[in-house]
Amino acid sequence: MSSAASQPTAPEAGQASTALVIGESLIDIVHRGEEVSEHPGGSPMNVAIGLARLGRDAELATWFGHDPRGDVLAAHIGADHVRLAEAARDAATTSTAAATLTEDGQATYVFDLDWSLPSVDVPAGCPVVHTGSLGACIEPGVDVVRQTVMAARGSSTITYDPNVRPDLQPDPASARAVVEEFVRLADVVKASDEDLAYLGEGADPEEVLAGWADLGPKLLVMTCGGDGVIARSASGLEVHLPAKKVTVADTVGAGDSFMAGLIDGLWSEGLLGAENRDALGRISAPRLEAILDRCALIAGITVSRDGANPPTLAELETA
Numbered sequence: 528m529s530s531a532a533s534q535p536t537a538p539e540a541g542q543a544s545t546a547l548v549i550g551e552s553l554i555d556i557v558h559r560g561e562e563v564s565e566h567p568g569g570s571p572m573n574v575a576i577g578l579a580r581l582g583r584d585a586e587l588a589t590w591f592g593h594d595p596r597g598d599v600l601a602a603h604i605g606a607d608h609v610r611l612a613e614a615a616r617d618a619a620t621t622s623t624a625a626a627t628l629t630e631d632g633q634a635t636y637v638f639d640l641d642w643s644l645p646s647v648d649v650p651a652g653c654p655v656v657h658t659g660s661l662g663a664c665i666e667p668g669v670d671v672v673r674q675t676v677m678a679a680r681g682s683s684t685i686t687y688d689p690n691v692r693p694d695l696q697p698d699p700a701s702a703r704a705v706v707e708e709f710v711r712l713a714d715v716v717k718a719s720d721e722d723l724a725y726l727g728e729g730a731d732p733e734e735v736l737a738g739w740a741d742l743g744p745k746l747l748v749m750t751c752g753g754d755g756v757i758a759r760s761a762s763g764l765e766v767h768l769p770a771k772k773v774t775v776a777d778t779v780g781a782g783d784s785f786m787a788g789l790i791d792g793l794w795s796e797g798l799l800g801a802e803n804r805d806a807l808g809r810i811s812a813p814r815l816e817a818i819l820d821r822c823a824l825i826a827g828i829t830v831s832r833d834g835a836n837p838p839t840l841a842e843l844e845t846a
Contacts, residue, residue, distance in 0.1 A: 549662055550571025579608055597618075621641075683801060760815070761808030766812055774831055
């Protein structure tokens with residue numbers, strides 16, 4: 528199949544705006560002590576579902592098989608009315624991630640991956656293209672992701688979450704080269720302090736984040752777990768927000784639900800789409816703080832229950 532990405536087309540009158548999310552869907556095989564269970568997983572898939580639960584129209588360009596695990600993924604994705612892009616199920620097998628959970632809910636992973644994504648069509652009326660995690664670093668699919676993002680920049684906001692998996696990287700320097708290539712293409716970058724510490728090889732995560740500001744993004748956000756959130760805009764604005772106090776069941780999907788909330792919040796503020804790129808870089812402190820506070824609430828609800836289970840809009844409105 529061709530690996531070329533299509534140019535986005537203009538929406539027809541009355542057509543809903545659609546977010547395109549590009550990246551892996553897989554099965555998490557979770558080991559918690561003696562207990563083993565299987566659940567749908569994948570950071571981009573979680574973001575697409577998070578957006579759909581917040582009332583957004585979302586399409587997922589992903590890659591999994593016509594096998595029992597693939598059937599589980601298709602049902603999970605379809606339950607929230609996320610559309611699958613064409614050819615999403617043409618993989619030979621469905622990828623897996625074996626996750627071992629510690630007593631405090633932290634997860635470590637071992638992956639068995641097939642990421643041979645074919646060409647991706649950007650849907651009409653697409654204000655935002657999101658990518659990250661394994662889908663934006665694993666060959667050969669990363670080349671298709673890169674081409675799609677480059678083609679979409681003319682009309683869409685590009686959002687990116689590196690969600691680094693050190694076990695899949697040859698070394699931090701190699702990982703950093705790939706990540707910073709996508710940072711240069713992105714308008715919005717969200718990363719955890721753990722991502723930045725790994726990529727910075729001992730440098731202060733805030734210094735790494737500040738260095739990324741010179742690569743061109745309009746908004747950079749660093750999540751710091753219990754220490755809150757730090758954000759920087761292209762205009763020089765810096766925002767620090769404390770973490771919300773929650774009882775943690777596990778941390779699976781917390782960053783993905785935060786990312787979905789960030790995209791949704793910027794969408795509600797009219798800051799998505801290439802035509803709003805400069806306005807995004809000039810976002811005011813009150814608007815940004817309100818968006819990030821809501822993101823923290825969304826992530827807090829997610830970590831308060833088992834698995835990657837982001838809240839619906841109805842749940843959020845009553846929280």
